[in-house]
Amino acid sequence: MGREVRRVPLDFDWPLGKVWEGFLLxxxxxxxxxxxxxxxxSPHAEHLFNLWWGHLPFTPESNGSTSLRSDTPAVRAVAERNVAHAPAYYGAGEDAIAREAQRLANLWNGMWCYHLNQDDVDALVAADRLWDLTRTCRPGEGWKKTDPPVVPTAEQVNEWSLRGFGHDAINSGVVISARCEREGVDAxxxxxxxxxxxxxxxxxxxxxxxWEPTEPPKGAGWQLWETVSEGSPVSPVAASADALAEWMSNPERGRDWVPAETARQFVERGWAPSGVFSAQTGLVSGVEYVGWAESERRDRS
Ligand SMILES: [Zn+2]
Incomplete structure (x- = not known):
């Protein structure tokens, strides 16, 4: 959890764990x-959105596409991958692969996002949303448009969407808006x-x-706050930095307990990120990392 130290009045009594009211709209x-x-x-676009994600009955043929089958190569490839990754769940062998392939085909046949037609694809190309298919990544140059420009076919795009991450929410918005426009309906x-x-x-x-958020009042006290939400106090108000560090390193903190020296360095520094990964320490809590980095710095100097 992200943590920071705040200086608040000694009698500051905002409830622990409750987001400070000044931080909320x-x-x-x-x-x-x-x-x-x-x-x-609009109602029509909402309906299309539900077809896109398969929340309402959809058939590939209704959009000029063809139904996937368990032996469609891209379906088969993902089924093989799924079964290989989790044999304990799927079982093993040809039967398991065929079963998984059929499940995937059924699932994907019910979703517009895997059955675009050429109009849908043209809208995505116009919005420059299909980099994998319209650009080439060259070392040192980044993603450059393929020259001469290519317009992928609907079949290519649908195949691509099955094999990788597929379309994101931006793509769905582009395709839905374009279809509404073609149909003369407001999206x-x-x-x-x-x-x-x-x-x-x-x-x-x-x-x-x-509107601007209002900070909690300032004062002579020391208090630990979490910064994962908008921000809420998580410790009692301590009268000194040392007292707060002592509270943090009290074994009663359980999972959040940190060694005394780490706590003291953290309080001095004032804040810590949620978690930090470094080659030397692996993934550690932010408070631990700050303490560790400070000792390292001192050792060197
Ligand atoms: Zn509305």
């Missing part, structure tokens, strides 16, 4: 969810203009953008 500035959409899409929700929330009063959005 006040209730009056929080917009209402849009009553007409989930994510800012964004008319009620909220795509925000997915509506203002409770005119100007609320601008007020929220202008």
């Amino acid at each position: 006040p209730e009056r500035l929080r917009e209402e969810p849009c009553p007409d959409c989930e994510s800012g899409y 964004t929700c008319a009620t909220c203009k795509g925000h997915a929330t509506i203002q409770s009063y005119p100007g609320q959005r601008a007020d929220a953008e202008a």
Whole structure:
């Protein structure tokens, strides 16, 4: 967990583990969810979004694509890989591979994202979203557009999407918007203009953008805060740096316990990241890493 030391008044009594109120957007500035959409899409685009991810019944043929089969090479290849990775789960041998291949084919046949047509692909190319297929990565030069430019076929793109990470949320947005445009339908929700929330009063959005968090009050005390959430205190307020370090190195801290010297160096330094990986130490908690790095620095100087 990310940790930092804050100087707060000795009588600061904000509840431990509760995000400091000044760090949170006040209730009056929080917009209402849009009553007409989930994510800012128009009803038609929302429907397309559900087809994209297979949340609603979809067939490859409905988009001019062909159903995958258990012996489609890309399906078979992923099935072989899955079975080889987890034989305890899938079993072994041809039967297990065939079963997994059929499961994958059924799953992927129900999702638009694996069955693009050429219009969908053209939209992705226009948005420069298919680097694996339209660019070449050369050492020292990075990703350069293939010259002359290539437009991959729908078949190539669908095959590519099966073998790797596939399309991300940006690609789904590009394809859905392009299809809405071709069909002459608005892709964004008319009620909220795509925000997915509506203002409770005119100007609320601008007020929220202008809002700045308020720091907790400053004082003579020392307190440990976690920074994984917006920020909340996790230790009692200590009267001195040493007292806070002592609290941190008390064995009662259990999992969060750190050696006294580490704690003292951390308090001096004031903050630590969640976790740090280095060749010398492997993955250690941020507090430990800061303590370790400080001793190393002192040893050298
Ligand atoms: Zn809406």
